Amino acid sequence: MAAEEELGISAPSYLHMVSAFLALEPPDVVISFARDFGGGYITESVQKCIWHHCIAKSDVKWKGAYLKRFLKKFIMEIESSGGVVLDELYEQYASYMISLQDDDASKANSRVLKTISFLFPNESYGTVSCPKSGKLEVQLQCSVNMLEGDTGCSIWPSSLFLSEFILSFPELFANKRCFEVGSGVGLVGICLSYVKASNVILSDGDLSTLANMKVNLELNHLSTGNIKSDSLENHDMVHCVCLPWESASEDNLCSFAPDVILGADIIYNPSCLPHLVRVLTGLLTHEHPNASGPVAYIASVVRNIDTLNYFLALAEKAKLIVTDLTESTEVSNFLPYLRSYNQCSIRLFRICLASKVA
Numbered sequence: 001m002a003a004e005e006e007l008g009i010s011a012p013s014y015l016h017m018v019s020a021f022l023a024l025e026p027p028d029v030v031i032s033f034a035r036d037f038g039g040g041y042i043t044e045s046v047q048k049c050i051w052h053h054c055i056a057k058s059d060v061k062w063k064g065a066y067l068k069r070f071l072k073k074f075i076m077e078i079e080s081s082g083g084v085v086l087d088e089l090y091e092q093y094a095s096y097m098i099s100l101q102d103d104d105a106s107k108a109n110s111r112v113l114k115t116i117s118f119l120f121p122n123e124s125y126g127t128v129s130c131p132k133s134g135k136l137e138v139q140l141q142c143s144v145n146m147l148e149g150d151t152g153c154s155i156w157p158s159s160l161f162l163s164e165f166i167l168s169f170p171e172l173f174a175n176k177r178c179f180e181v182g183s184g185v186g187l188v189g190i191c192l193s194y195v196k197a198s199n200v201i202l203s204d205g206d207l208s209t210l211a212n213m214k215v216n217l218e219l220n221h222l223s224t225g226n227i228k229s230d231s232l233e234n235h236d237m238v239h240c241v242c243l244p245w246e247s248a249s250e251d252n253l254c255s256f257a258p259d260v261i262l263g264a265d266i267i268y269n270p271s272c273l274p275h276l277v278r279v280l281t282g283l284l285t286h287e288h289p290n291a292s293g294p295v296a297y298i299a300s301v302v303r304n305i306d307t308l309n310y311f312l313a314l315a316e317k318a319k320l321i322v323t324d325l326t327e328s329t330e331v332s333n334f335l336p337y338l339r340s341y342n343q344c345s346i347r348l349f350r351i352c353l354a355s356k357v358a
């Protein structure tokens with residue numbers, strides 16, 4: 001396409017603009033990348049790229065409310081800077097005005113489809129873990145309102161961080177049996193499968209979250225097998241289990257026998273923490289051929305320091321060794337276009353049994 005050639009679709013600003021749009025970032029963020037892409041202006045070529053690569057490809061069923069909001073802002077932005085708006089954009093906006101009432105928009109908005117694009121840094125090009133296209137795209141059905149009850153249906157920043165950690169250090173997870181607690185939308189499991197963990201089990205205590213997680217695995221061409229009957233060593237299969245921390249039995253926990261345990265944004269509710277620590281201890285406690293034993297990686301936003309300190313005190317009592325890796329671990333930035341996400345707000349902990357360290 002002439003517009004693409006003229007502007008260079010491999011330019012970082014192009015990748016950031018399209019990735020931000022597909023992730024449903026606020027329209028202002030996408031518009032600011034669009035301006036960077038056009039060298040300071042939203043030129044006709046930039047509008048054509050947005051039209052072909054973002055709007056025309058989007059499914060109204062999933063993104064209608066966002067498309068309507070985005071187009072309104074985009075058109076206003078072009079008009080206010082004296083630019084000429086493409087006819088296609090006006091026509092599309094007019095059709096959304098007619099077909100999408102605000103009521104429909106807010107209902108449709110309760111679940112949306114976001115594409116999270118992990119953009120591999122230049123230095124990883126050509127390595128085994130880097131896809132040929134330079135990006136790994138993950139489709140996620142999620143709720144837009146984080147406070148809407150089913151917290152597991154939103155994407156939380158710690159799972160973005162844990163995913164970046166997995167992609168930065170694939171050797172820690174390749175050929176390992178991985179088990180995640182409080183998996184939410186399933187993003188971490190999709191990344192584990194991408195780096196070829198030998199088997200991946202995701203768990204959550206909330207049934208609607210588990211149902212949504214399975215939809216996401218299927219959207220990303222992974223099958224969700226039956227843990228009792230299907231082979232655990234299938235790279236295209238991710239198992240989902242219901243595991244409420246309060247009622248998980250020791251026998252059940254020991255039966256998973258993972259090499260690596262993961263968790264993102266699970267340290268926030270003080271009343272759940274004794275159960276969570278018991279679950280982590282159970283998963284870390286099993287006879288393991290590897291002398292160093294299983295290890296857990298937990299990513300967490302510290303919203304309340306007392307809650308974190310309570311977790312650390314419970315972990316110490318359970319004879320777990322918690323090491324803060326935040327400062328010593330350089331996690332690559334695969335998500336430079338997500339302006340609302342900041343790696344610095346997240347801490348990464350490594351947890352293992354004291355008896356395995358001594």
Ligand SMILES: C[S@@+](CC[C@H](N)C(=O)[O-])C[C@H]1O[C@@H](n2cnc3c(N)ncnc32)[C@H](O)[C@@H]1O
Nearest residue numbers: 152155156159182183184205206244245264265
């Ligand atoms: C804040 S969300 C984080 C979800 C996901 N890990 C992420 O970072 O996007 C917390 C998750 O833990 C799950 N969870 C909370 N309390 C739980 C419990 N007592 N037992 C099992 N799962 C629980 C929730 O259902 C939810 O999926």
